[in-house]
Amino acid sequence: MLNDILAEIFLSQPDRPDIIKARLLELAVFLSRAAVEAGADPERILGLNYQSIQNLSCCDTFEEVCFWIVGVMDEFIDAVRETPDSPSGQIREAILFMRENLASKLAVADVASSVHISPSHLSHLFKEETGMSVMDYFTALRIDEAKRLLAMPQLTVAQVSAAVGFQDPAHFSRTFKRTEGISPTAYR
DSSP states (O other), X not given: OHHHHHHHHHXXXXXXXXXXXXXXXXXXXXXXXXXXXXXXXXXXXXXXXXHHHHHHHXXXXXXXXXXXXXXXXXXXXXXXXXOTTSOOHHHHHHHHHHHHTTTSOOOHHHHHHHTTSOHHHHHHHHHHHHSSOHHHHHHHHHHHHHHHHHTOTXXXXXXXXXXXXXXXXXXXXXXXXXXXXXOHHHHO
């Protein structure tokens, strides 16, 4: 997607470097907002924005501008990664794996295997970084997705239950009520 955005910027008016630079600055501002929303330090991002504007003004060739935008993106990514309270790469990968497998029956061992660490090490890291156990987090992801699906009136509670990995709708209803305080039907 980012390549498509960059292609649009560079190909829209290739004979107007000033327009290209202005659009790249807009992209940099958008990326900086995304970095702050992802947990990066706003002060650091503000400094990076200021520095990147100065650096862009020194770019004269197409190649220099390309290197500039790649450098800006790398700086923002580093700023997010270096945030003390952001999950580590392994935890992010574990969460992504769980999100992609909401309908599957997963155990801690399955999630740990997906990020190439032992189940006990994953459990320790996960609890330390999120404050929740792996399976509690997985259940919370399932319930969040269930709430989204329950907003679709064409789906029955049983269909929602199956879509988020509960084979037994009664077990789903009990889990939903335990976490949300109301039944799935009442939630609708």
